[in-house]
Amino acid sequence: MLELKSLTRRFGTLLAVDNLSFQVEPGTVLGFLGPNGAGKSTTMKMLTGFLAPTAGTATVFGHDIRNDGLAARKKMGYLPEGAPLYGELSVARFLRFVAEARGFRGDETRRRVGDAVERLDLSEVLGQSIETLSKGFKRRVGLAQAILHDPPVLVLDEPTDGLDPNQKHEVRRLIREMAPRKITVVSTHILEEVDALCSRAMIIARGRLLADDTPAGLLAQSRYHNAVTLVMDDLEQAASKLGELPESREVEVRRGRLTVFPASKGNLFEAVMRVVQHEDWQVDQMQLEPGRLDEVFRKVTGQEAA
Ligand SMILES: Nc1ncnc2c1ncn2[C@@H]1O[C@H](COP(=O)(O)OP(=O)(O)OP(=O)(O)O)[C@@H](O)[C@H]1O
Ligand SMILES: [Mg+2]
Known part of the structure; x- marks a missing residue:
């Protein structure tokens, strides 16, 4: 289970994430919705150990992100916003590097990388350096490194941003296919994605949680519901x-x-x-x-x- 406990982040006087508390069970695809600057990415960065909370914490299957961070991170795959680091590496070298950093060796590394390459359809760009890839391919490489170790928690910051319609469809299919065994947290600005992908949706603005419901529950709040x-x-x-x-x-x-x-x-x-x-x-x-x-x-x- 993933549990946020009064998770808070300030940047100077700005309260970017304001006291978020909620739990997520396995099998859930949780969608983060919210205007630009709402605090979605900041929340994801704290969960995955890329940014320290100002107050509060979170636990990932019992591991506290503040005092048991390494164990918590092992349970998670994270697709950050933007492009993967290490732009000068080829796709193949980058994925091997990530697999080894995750502790895999030899045949297991090859198998893991091969599997992720196949799932994200990356074989045609394996030898190309990441910085020369198109935006959508960079996104797919980022997704490949996030799922390499088949983690029980996936934190995906706008996973379909910049993908063409076919790849959007494929990536949603991949996330849905993995979802029954995992806790998946995705942020998105594509509202159709909520229905296509999520079993639970949160609307966040100015760091605060304003709605937490099923997609059907949110639709029921619309004045057009049953019109x-x-x-x-x-x-x-x-x-x-x-x-x-x-x-x-x-x-x-x-x-x-x-x-x-x-x-x-x-x-x-x-x-x-x-x-x-x-x-x-x-x-x-x-x-x-x-x-x-x-x-x-x-x-x-x-x-x-x-
Ligand atoms: N390192 C930082 N220093 C100062 N302010 C920051 C920093 N990182 C984020 N912020 C601010 O925190 C707020 C939340 O940003 P965040 O990136 O979490 O929003 P978001 O919900 O992901 O937005 P978007 O939909 O545009 O991706 C914004 O006002 C942003 O400017
Ligand atoms: Mg963001």
Whole structure:
């Protein structure tokens, strides 16, 4: 288990991470969401021993990051923000170096490096120096070194940043495939990733934890949750008709779409369906909305700013 206990970091007068406390169980993919400067990377750097906390601590399967840091670090793989260090090394040499630093020797080193190279599809760039790689390949080399020792905890700072759509898909698949056996913490600005990847999501702003929920729980906070959106001709006439439904709280017409928001009682989708059939409207699209994460994100982080 991973446990943060009042983890705090100041930079001068700036409180970058403000008293974070939570626990994460194996099998969880925890997503860190939050505006630029929220403290996501700083939290990850403290967890992985790259930055000392100002106060508080964390334990990784019982090992305290402050007084048992080496044991804690052995349990973790970390993809930092930006590019891997040692830019002058070739990809193959860098990965061998990391494997040896992790304590592997001989055949085991070759096997571990070979496995990571295959998983991140790096064979074509093995001989190339890291500094000459494209951004996406640098990211993939960083991921390869993070998973080399198959650690029970993975801390990945924006793992899909800079990847092309195919590689984004592959990296998400890889993370999902490894996830059942691990604690995975990822930060991201890609909100679709929360649904595609995470079983739990946190919204952080100004170092503080503002939401901690499942992706479905966050979506349920959206005003669009269980709203019904229609694309059809004569939206204004439809809007006034649907606005009269007892199941509807509010109707909005925007950019050629009509959205009906649910009142607290009744099944709005069925009620709208009945009206559509009864009036014999020609409807191009009709959709039950799961909720919009971008709106929840703005609401939660905006409240903080206000
Ligand atoms: N070494 C440092 N010295 C001073 N301030 C720092 C340092 N590292 C981070 N900060 C500040 O701490 C705050 C949190 O930064 P952090 O990198 O953790 O944000 P983030 O949530 O990862 O943002 P992003 O989404 O842009 O990656 C920012 O205001 C940043 O400027
Ligand atoms: Mg960051």
